[in-house]
Amino acid sequence: MAREKSLWEIYTEQQLQEMEAVNARYRELLDRGKTERECAKVSIEMAQAAGYRPLDELVKAGSSLCPGDKVYAQYNGKTLVLYHIGTEPIENGMNILGAHIDSPRIDVKQNPLYESTGLAYLDTHYYGGIKKYQWVTIPLAIHGVVIKKDGSRVDICLGENEDDPVFAITDLLIHLAQKQMTKDAAKVIEGEGLDVLVGSVPRDFGGSAEEESAGDAADSEKKLRKTPVKANILQLLKERYGIEEEDFLSAELEVVPAGRARELGFDRSMILSYGQDDRICAFTSLMAMLETDTPKRTACCLLVDKEEVGSQGASGMQSRFFENMTAEVLALMGYPSALSLRRTLQNSSMLSSDVSAGFDPLYADVFETKNAAYLGKGVVFNKFTGARGKSGSSDANPEFMAAIRRILDENEVQFQTAELGKVDVGGGGTIAWIMANYGMEVIDCGLAVLCMHAPMEISSKADVYEGFRAYKVFLEHMTNIYGL
Numbered sequence: 001m002a003r004e005k006s007l008w009e010i011y012t013e014q015q016l017q018e019m020e021a022v023n024a025r026y027r028e029l030l031d032r033g034k035t036e037r038e039c040a041k042v043s044i045e046m047a048q049a050a051g052y053r054p055l056d057e058l059v060k061a062g063s064s065l066c067p068g069d070k071v072y073a074q075y076n077g078k079t080l081v082l083y084h085i086g087t088e089p090i091e092n093g094m095n096i097l098g099a100h101i102d103s104p105r106i107d108v109k110q111n112p113l114y115e116s117t118g119l120a121y122l123d124t125h126y127y128g129g130i131k132k133y134q135w136v137t138i139p140l141a142i143h144g145v146v147i148k149k150d151g152s153r154v155d156i157c158l159g160e161n162e163d164d165p166v167f168a169i170t171d172l173l174i175h176l177a178q179k180q181m182t183k184d185a186a187k188v189i190e191g192e193g194l195d196v197l198v199g200s201v202p203r204d205f206g207g208s209a210e211e212e213s214a215g216d217a218a219d220s221e222k223k224l225r226k227t228p229v230k231a232n233i234l235q236l237l238k239e240r241y242g243i244e245e246e247d248f249l250s251a252e253l254e255v256v257p258a259g260r261a262r263e264l265g266f267d268r269s270m271i272l273s274y275g276q277d278d279r280i281c282a283f284t285s286l287m288a289m290l291e292t293d294t295p296k297r298t299a300c301c302l303l304v305d306k307e308e309v310g311s312q313g314a315s316g317m318q319s320r321f322f323e324n325m326t327a328e329v330l331a332l333m334g335y336p337s338a339l340s341l342r343r344t345l346q347n348s349s350m351l352s353s354d355v356s357a358g359f360d361p362l363y364a365d366v367f368e369t370k371n372a373a374y375l376g377k378g379v380v381f382n383k384f385t386g387a388r389g390k391s392g393s394s395d396a397n398p399e400f401m402a403a404i405r406r407i408l409d410e411n412e413v414q415f416q417t418a419e420l421g422k423v424d425v426g427g428g429g430t431i432a433w434i435m436a437n438y439g440m441e442v443i444d445c446g447l448a449v450l451c452m453h454a455p456m457e458i459s460s461k462a463d464v465y466e467g468f469r470a471y472k473v474f475l476e477h478m479t480n481i482y483g484l
């Protein structure tokens with residue numbers, strides 16, 4: 001049933017209730033999981049509550065895995081994979097759901113803290129594709145970790161509680177912005193202009209300036225006296241977190257919009273929140289995974305980091321993490337050979353889920369209406385992605401799309417198909433091509449959002465629910481299309 005109606009017109013009273021329940025949990029994940037680490041942590045908690053056990057412990061214990069068993073593995077708290085062992089031979093392939101849990105944001109540099117004219121700042125480098133001008137003059141929070149030289153870890157999350165302070169990036173007042181307003185949008189705010197304002201109170205060193213110049217103060221204190229506001233911030237960091245300036249060298253601090261996910265509209269039909277790309281797909285995939293009873297084909301859910309910067313690195317989809325963990329699972333099932341791993345991966349089917357650009361009537365000229373995604377009409381399939389002649393695309397096989405149409409129709413789940421905008425207007429890619437390298441069937445799909453990559457993104461509650469339903473049907477009903 002490709003894009004027939006608004007889901008709001010189809011849902012029964014009971015479905016509307018389930019939709020609200022699923023969305024309440026979604027908003028909780030958005031609030032508690034604003035970074036890849038936080039999102040992985042919350043996801044692991046949810047998985048454990050649903051009976052998933054850590055794979056590494058089973059490997060150490062030399063346990064075996066049987067149909068019905070549920071295991072998870074994580075890499076450095078940033079990337080997560082779950083397996084629910086099915087009743088069919090695993091070499092027949094798995095049904096895999098994948099999404100990413102990193103989001104565009106502003107990262108703190110390794111030597112960040114400085115003072116200028118009585119104001120203290122953290123210097124930053126933005127992460128992922130952002131319109132820089134959208135990130136000024138909004139309340140910001142700092143989330144992340146500081147790893148001290150002795151290896152101990154300090155978790156930081158400041159700006160989210162009602163009585164927490166927040167942070168901000170300044171912009172030029174309109175009165176003096178005559179020249180700025182003539183710049184094009186990419187240059188209105190420069191990358192080096194995204195420094196975060198963090199304080200303005202000078203430290204009280206006690207004693208007089210004469211004493212200092214007389215040489216009573218130590219060299220390090222003399223240096224600090226020159227930037228008393230920075231010195232005060234360092235003292236506060238020391239008191240609150242036990243960290244020194246040098247500890248920024250081994251920190252991962254992420255600046256994100258402060259505040260909670262909110263219902264949007266008089267009818268409360270939408271969600272306004274940071275980080276819905278791609279936590280809307282990560283959450284719905286995870287929920288589907290956790291609510292699936294022992295499947296025929298082994299079910300798998302992958303939540304990965306670093307998609308927004310190209311999926312490189314050990315926590316990105318291009319790493320061997322997923323392959324290695326799958327090899328461990330196979331070994332515990334009694335299939336230790338490399339050939340078994342190859343067969344399992346090649347015979348698998350995957351929904352690579354990432355957000356779609358929702359049709360926005362205010363910017364209608366960048367969309368082609370027949371092949372656009374609409375809010376409230378269900379999960380979106382992109383047969384291909386890419387840009388400028390499908391370059392960089394992962395193009396799904398029509399045989400696979402046909403099988404997906406069949407199982408979704410049979411289970412009364414609504415879906416739509418789309419492209420990311422008009423031809424040659426732009427484009428983008430996801431993690432699909434990386435998984436396709438194994439020879440498995442992969443298609444890009446996901447849920448529509450408005451203002452993707454903005455500090456606040458907009459989605460439809462109906463799509464969150466329909467996405468969850470679609471992913472569950474895929475895990476339960478997808479078979480190997482070549483009849484294995």
Ligand code: MN
Nearest residue numbers: 277278354355
């Ligand atoms: Mn994405």
Ligand code: MN
Nearest residue numbers: 104277308453
């Ligand atoms: Mn993105």
